Amino acid sequence: MERYAWKGRILPGKQEEYKRRHDQIWPEMKQVLKKAGICRYSIWMAGDELFGYYECEKGIAYASKIQAESEVVAQWDEYMKDILVMEKDPITGAQPLLEQVFWLE
Secondary structure, X not given: OEEEEEEEEEOOOOHHHHHHHHXXXXXXXXXXXXXXXXXXXXXXXXXXXXXXXXXXXXOHHHHHHHHHOOHHHHHHHHHHOOOEEOOOOOOOOOOOOOOOOOOOO
């Protein structure tokens, strides 16, 4: 199982709105993530900084491909752009993968 970690930033004063939108995440968005083989997904917030982590049952390349091809993901990105600054990899369309430097099993 491959692991994926990313970072992002919430626009000033938008933390509560960010949490609210994730409390009400669209069922279709969850379906796309599951179809992509994404599991154990968590997002952590420190002030306006975000750190996300998930595991890819079918591999990072597959998860990235499914998300890049999804209209639901495109709609979610559009929905979130007024509160979120998120770098995207120009090739995969996903958040740039952070380099893992330590793992304790």
